[in-house]
Amino acid sequence: MGAWSSFTRDLLEQMPLILTGLVNTLQLAASISISGLLLGILVFYLTLSKNKLVRNSINAYISFFIGMPLIVLLFLMYYGLPSWGIRLSPFTVAFIGFTFNVAAYNAAYLKTAYNGLDKSQLEAASAQGFNPLQIFQLITLPQVLRLSIPALTNQVIANLKDSSVAFLIQYTEFFARVQELAATNFQFFKAYFAAALVYLVLVSIIVLCARAIEKRYFIPA
Known part of the structure; x- marks a missing residue:
């Protein structure tokens, strides 16, 4: 009882x-979810380009950021860039690193959904x-x-947890504050x-x- x-x-x-750390976590998770979706839409659009060089470059981008562990990217930016004279704040590093990573995943989700579309409607629109x-x-x-609502939702959840x-x-988010709490009493x-x-x-x-969103907008298979 005394321990509790x-x-x-x-x-x-x-x-x-x-609570300040929790706000920082929510701020980061919300920011990268929005920026990752917007950039992901742009990346997905470029995968549809008729220019082979553009398509190959974008596919390489997707493969690179999906394949690279996020922590490696963050360490490379936060601890590596200062050796080149580039110093960014922890939030800036997290925002940029997460955005590039999340966008790659979102673009892949959107491309998968696109492959399942009936292409005749696109041809009709072109005609x-x-x-x-x-x-x-x-x-x-x-x-x-x-x-892509289910996949995009899972990505938002991953963004929250990965934050x-x-x-x-050294970004003082929620878990960092919990670490400090645990260190004070070793519980x-x-x-x-x-x-x-x-x-x-x-x-x-x-x-x-x-x-709620899926119920309203999801297209049944």
Whole structure:
């Protein structure tokens, strides 16, 4: 009982810092989810280019960022770039690194959905005089986004969970504050269990929101 009271006391004392860390986590997760989706749409659009060089370059981008471990990319930017005189803040490094990584995954999800489309409707639109950009904006993109809702939702959840690695480049997010809490009283199980519950609640909220969106917009197979 005394151990729990001691842990609760330390938790309450550090609650302002922990809440600040939680806000930082949500800020990072939301930012990279939005930027990763927007860049992913652009990357996906370029995979449809009729220019072979562009397509090959974009496919190489996707393969590179999907294949490279995210932590390696973050360390390369945060600890490696200063040797070239380039110093970026932890948030900037996390934002850029995550965005490039997430965009590659999102582009792959969208391309998979695109491969399942009935191409006759695209041919019909072209025959009606729509240019490639109009076909993409009005026909292709709305459908692939709807078909990709489950995969994009999973990516948002992954963004939230993966944001915890940002503490390794000294970004003071939620998990970093939990680490500090655990270090003050050495009650690691209690601290990490509390963190797990918070992540579970956040993921559950994302899942509920995604189900509502999917119910409204998802195109049945």
